[in-house]
Amino acid sequence: MTTANINLPRILRVGAGASAEVADVLRQLGLQRPLLVTDPFMVQCGYAERISGALGAASVPCGQFSDSVPDPTTDSVELGLETLRAGDYDCLVALGGGSAIDTAKAMAVMVERQGPMRDYKVPQQIDSGLPVIAIPTTAGTGSEATRAAVITDSETSEKMLCMGLGFMPxxxxxxxxxxxxMPYRLTADTGIDSLCHALEAYVSRKANPFTDGIALTAMHAIHQHIRTACAEPDNRVAREAMMLAATQGGMAFSNASVTLIHGMSRPIGGLFHVPHGLSNAMLLPEVTAWSVGHATERYATAARAMNLADAGDADSLALGKLSDGLRQLNADLAVPTPRDYGIDENTWHDSLALMAEQALASGSPANNPRVPEADDIIVLYQRVWAG
Incomplete structure (x- = not known):
């Protein structure tokens, strides 16, 4: 293999109460003028005030942009940039799920750049920007530990993948x-998103020894705890395990890459406004079943890590158990098909060619064990529709 290129946050604090240490982390980094980037729900539930209060208690002045939106768009990022450019800020504190964190990342890199954000999507690499301190409130995207952000182009509805060290908190x-x-649906969808991150990183053509161990550990924890976290929202053991696994999944895919699931997921989100984790969940069983024969040993090992297959099972048996287990997970967590979600059938089928084109353009499908052509992706979208 070629040398693995590993990028991680400089500071990672994990555990109950870690968010209260934000002022100390800023001090450690030599930062003094943060802009808090969050969303209306974080304000409503009091989490934004908790962070700004911790900063105020340490005599750290803090501005606030609280209008980040689910599945951030270039328009919503531009609103945040108006606030950022109006103040003398030296960093951003991102509080929320992946959408708030990705909004802050995009603001951090675009504040010093000209032109539309589409000029900076993959394959461009953006390696500079204001520092971002990420405080995730969902166990899913892993954006707190990745050098990537996904932003929807407000003009074209394309979900753009943007990458580079400038996006790494x-x-x-x-x-x-x-x-x-976190409510049930969000817990389930972000949890399956984390599972996709770990599984895709492990089978990716860019997998490496560093990410392999992290990915397997995350897969094991997620499959063990996701149902409990959904059914028992106050179960601290399950919540802690899912949160750590989400960060591990982010570390794994950021340093190995996602594959076909994420490549096909972004167009569904961009065109039909399906939340990112849910669109991944819709795709997970079908895309995995299509891919397993081209990385038999890896997928079988993943099945064993998730306790879907026994240590003594032949790889061929483990692959069948993996596909069956992922379908059962979706059933247990009530993951809808695109049709059940309410997407119009004619619009779905009329969009297949465009979705396949956008999926391939993201670059992620090229890292899949079985590399698809556009026609393969169209067939997979049709199978996912049929359920």
Missing amino acids: VAALVDYELTLT
């Missing part, structure tokens, strides 16, 4: 207590 405060209020 300098610090991440991973506090599972912030996830105790």
